Amino acid sequence: MKKIKALFLVISLTATVAVAQQQKKKNSGTPKVTDVWVVFKTHFDLGFTDLPENVFARYRGEMMDKALGVIEKNATLPNNQHFAWTVPGWPLYAQILGPQQDPERKKRIEKAVRDGSIVPHGLAFTTHTESLDYEDLVRGLGYSSKVARAYGQPLPISAKMTDVPSHSWVMPTLLNNAGIRFLQLGCNPASQSPRFPQMFWWEGADGSKILCQYTSDYGSGIKAPSDWPSRNYLAMIMTGDNHGPPNKDEVEVIIAQINKEMPDAKVHLGTLDDFAKAVLAEKPDLPTVKGDTPDSWIHGLLSNPVEAKIGRNIRPLESALDGLNTQMGTWGVPVKSISAKLDKAYEQSLLYAEHTWGMNAEYGPRYSYGDDWKKWLAEAAAEPEPENGDFSKLKNSDAHNTSTGSKKKWLHSYDVKRQYIHNTNDIINTGLNTDLDLLAKSVKVPGKRLVVYNPLPWKRSGIVENPWKKGSYFYVNEIAPSGYVTYSQNEIKESAITTDRQSEFNTPYFKIIFDLKRGGISSLVEKKTNRELVDRTSKYVVGQFLHERFSTKVVDQWFNVYSRIKTGWGLNDLGKPGMLGADKAPYMAFTPNDWEIFVAHTGVADVATLTAIDTKGLAKKYTLVFSFPKNSAYVDVEWFVDDKTPDKQPEGGWLCFPFAATDPKFIVGRLGGPINPATDLISGSNKYLMAVSSGVSITQKDKSGMGLTPRDSPLISLGEPGLWKFSLDYVPKIPAVFVNVYNNMWNTNFPLWQQGSWSEAVRIWPIDNSTETVANLTEKSWETRLPLLTGVSDGEAGQLPAKNEGISISRKGVLVTAFGENPDGKGIVLRLWEQSGISNNVIVKLPNGSKYNKAIPVNLRGEVIGKSINIIAGKLSFQLKAFAPASFVLSTNALVKKVGGA
Template sequence: MASPRTIHVLQKTHLDVGYTDYAQNVIARYVDEYIPAAIALADRLAERGGPEQFIWTTGSWLVSHALRNGTEQQRGNVDRAIREGKIAWHAMPMTIQSELADRSLFEFGLGISQDLDRTYGRSTVAAKMTDVPGHTVGVVPLLRAGGVELLHLGVNPVSALPEVPHAFRWRAPDGSEIVVVYDSDYGASRVDPEQLTMVGDQALYIAFTNDNHGPPTESTVMGLFDELRTSYPDAEIVSSTLDRFAAAITEFRDELPCIESEIGDTWIHGVASDPWVLSRYRRLSRAREAWSRGHSPLTEDQLADVSEGLLLVAEHTWGESGQVFLPDFVNYEKSAFEAARRRDEIDISANPERYAPQLEAALSIRPRQGWSYSAYEQSWQGKRDFLEHAIDRLPESVRSVVRGMIASPAKSDAPVDRVPVLGVTKLGAFEVAIAGDGALSLLRDRTGRDWAAQHPIGQYRYESFAPEDYGVWFDNYCRGLDLHAGWAIADFGKPGFESSTPAPRREVFRPVVLEAETWREGTTDVLRVTAAMSPDASERLGAPRVVEIDYRASDDGAALSIELRVCQKDANRLPEASWFSLAPRVAEPEGWRLRKLGALVDPVDVVRNGNRRMHAVEALEHAVDDVTITSIDAAVVAIGEQNLLHYGNSYGDLREGFHFLLHNNVWGTNYRMWFEEDQTYEFRLEFGDAAAG
């Protein structure tokens, strides 16, 4: 590798809104402790003089939040530090799981930086996201339209690293492009030449202080500059920002390779760990997007409050670290888990000796209140609070309307003149028949086309997992375990569940129909299927006891609406997932596209070690057959087969349809570990002119 002419030293702390504490406590600590400490450090080094200066870089939201919510003294210090060049923001508000956002919300996030730019006379052209392994190409047009030229992505050091060049031009389907620097860790932060981010003769060194650790010490900064000067005696070592690095590499842009493929997010299944949050987030996002186009019942400030709450849901942290705040590697089996949850205290000495390395973090950061199930569960409330508090700040007259818009639809009462379904029956303009699991085994439109000819439409499945599945996950997905096993085994797996009795095993359960009835509502036919899961799945594991599916279709044949209700589910700490499958028959399966952030993405054009099997989508669209599948509540869909933990680089078979991930708890880290609420999911299949006849 050629020697760098300039090394840009970027000082940064990785913001997790959660993970190390409750979300609100983390935010308060930045405002009250970390930002003042960063300013004080920058002041001391500025007074000292010399090249060893400190410029603290963070996402734009944290700067904006401090300016709006700090004390008068805190706000004044932040304002001064910005004007003196001691605090810098980049174009992204924070690290989000970008596939979870819609176009309008993503643009709102970019607008935070733009507002700061207008206030302080800046022009921010660089952005950064950290930890999340990958993002959708749908971000490219939005970043470029927002004036962003450079995106730096730093990957969690144990997650699969997408096979892309270290620096490249990322081009979206609409032709827009940005420069992307991809690092195998949070950012190149080792003096080793192989670890420096190099573009042309410019190098970037990101001095991270890890997750919510605050700024470094003065001696650490001084020592870093000494080490860099010793290792690179011919290079100029400068305190810098992402914007300055972006400007310095502009002349090398055209030399970079171009990537046009999707990358995707291999963590995306984690967001389905809390279906309650995800449903309300998606429903409120749709309302917010409509309001942002006009005819909003909200003032500009109220709309910004709602938008900020939604942005914090899309942020990549969903709770506290499980291995730190729930260091119980024994009680997974359902009855043992329920008893431990009732006791609500954790005896850390009961853990197997083999997990001593995983317990070190818990012992080093013992919670003030001790370890308990209830305290850990409370950390999941953060996402819900972001939604609730945004709505609570609205005027009462608007608040009730908004709550009604985002609530799951109430189950309609079946009329007394409902009739049982036997064999083929009419549903709007369709003829339908019901399979034994409640799915539609026949969906024939008036042209004679059977949309369920290849696979039934509306299959519910509940799945459990075995230790062997996690063996595949660690073998195929994880890297760097020789360095990071101490924390990664617990973050990426479920240590101790393999010792549960009876031994966990991979099983797939399907419901059995109890009854099916139909009735008329105006110009719409309703078909309600009531089904039950096996007692084994519900009592031994965490399957819902009752599954209800309402199918609705009108006489015009334009659409099939589905309302799925899963009821009477117990909390279950053993790994589990539930799915709902839709596989309408089309002539050319390769014609399916995924709508993400407004862009249409080809599901079979994804880089190696990206996510080739699972995506968060706004909709699935097939232009040739004029079919659209929209999931109102569930965001994540698997292509071709229900696939969790068996990560790989093969594509799912589009002929096998789409499998929406309703819920799962297979992640460790900070996603929700159990869920026990009734939940409703809505889906809509629109057929355009294809079914009109």
């Protein structure tokens, strides 16, 4: 969703004058500003304006030539007039200074970086932040750090993101714990934004604070408003999407205009760090805001449902592979270093989370619906494939003139985006399979054997598939923290199976009644308490599949509430111009109304499979599978779609979970910390749809209730389905969770239709009134997200014991997000992240064979922040704050002084 083409300079000369005139009318007094800090940056889109490879070539070439021209022309001016261009960390590290760069140009760029004229800010680029996991975010800080360390510059203390309206409140925690002090956020000009003060302290769930400026446009005007709370003002001068830096004349015009509008202020050309240092030294009286801001663009994740599932499943396994590989080396297994592969996996994961998902829909069938859209698809299919598969040289299509340009290129851009997370998936799964099979080969059990590995740092049990008989499962009891247990093939016993078609049955934990009209559980009674867990008054049943198709009326109502720009590109990007009218495509809420049931009873679980009789042409087949383990009180619900029919008309799919709870209290496990949506959301952010890190709990006054975690889709709505809805004050009242399984809500650069076959799984469980809600949610959710892993081998026995324990923590609810080679220097990095909201002392027990005797506290960018702690008898003890990270470099005495680039 962008201003492109002719709208190059977000703060151009014309725009600067217009903004100044508007502010002159608005402001009644003169701002008490003594210093104006002018920072220049362009908005980086990974693709959107073109294929990524073409965008990268422009950054390496013409953009850098333009920036270097301005830098070199004003090098003789006083220091405060030296032009500096701010660049995100990843494109500077991986592209502008990467191996593809022309050697002669690279020398000029390197000089500019050393001189502080080309400057990375602290973040990799703009992300859909809440789609990520903790360690992805941490690794994203490393690109700027690498550049700074390589060229003798201090690590940046400022960061910037543009376009995406809002971000998870993990940001204050992440940045503060990385030594970054200031964050500038600029909203897309058409979108609604969080109602933040002009400048404030943003506080995260752990109590960390960062200085933050939020602007309702990409950047900020050249004149401070009359109520600006500081003597220092930031003029954040942004150029548009992938446009590049201003030229020398444009810079001079902007400076002249600032001098005219604010003649008593000193003007500095500089960096975000310059501004941050000045404000922090001034210590102005600023408000503190503690709250979360879900992203109002986050629906786009489920425009790629297959890749959203891959991302949610594979990201926790990045840390799992890191820890497994390190432990195996400690146990004496001859593993190979995975550092380089892990770096690549994190990079590809971050690139998938970057906020542009394909080329602008302006180049595709933005205005085509119904038969016109089908004609466009046929024309795209008929286009010849590009020579040698090179799409980069094809011309961009134009939706206003479909006879020109390549339609295949536009379609290809979405495949390019999808490939990033597939790359991460391939790297991590290959690494895990290799190491797990090597672990199985190394244990003292001869013949065919299976190793079951627990990637969590607390003891757990679970169900595992028999590798020698697909579809057969067995229960594994109490595997040690980060440890494993071995089974020979003969030890895995197959249980008897009985089947029936009964829609009512009992399990060890529940009494169940299925509704075969709506396709789900209409009654789920917990035997221990005789408590009904389903809201019997709801129009939905638990696990029900709901398909919505949206009409022009629904879309227009949302657009008129949400969009700040009602015509032109605002309408084209946010609205759905050209869509079929309500007479041809009225709003529709559809659930198949006739389902067949088949129930299989085994020694491990009771499994009910529901199959829809009539899909009304929306797909070839829908299937729902409900699994009730016999050793654990939870239910797994999995939805399968076979050959979904694509449709460009706005639509969305949901899995529905209406729970029984009086006066419900919701807790949502968000990235950064859990929230109560009634109290912890900043107005102006997304209150109807958000991503979860762990899951959701719904409890009543006696603290009993239900927990839910989506295994595959991160997107949930509370109270009611939340597509095409926006409100400043919505608070859920109905005790229901809706898990989104696909949507095509946007008209900008997310895929405009979904098709194919995939599945989505959700786990639900009863919450006892004696259980601490957040701790319960953390434990159950992460046991869902991080499943037990297996490796197999055959042949002679190895030397490792059949059972072993790995790294463990003295209490549950603390994640190990890194345990491997330090990406910021020497040694092994150990990173924990508290998830249950408990501040206390923890003891980390390292794996048997560990020889580390020192733990050096470092921040999230590897800078030493405290005195080393002795590791005694393999144990490390320290105080861990609620919802906070803690990082250490594990070392021997000889390496203590070589950590973190220090």
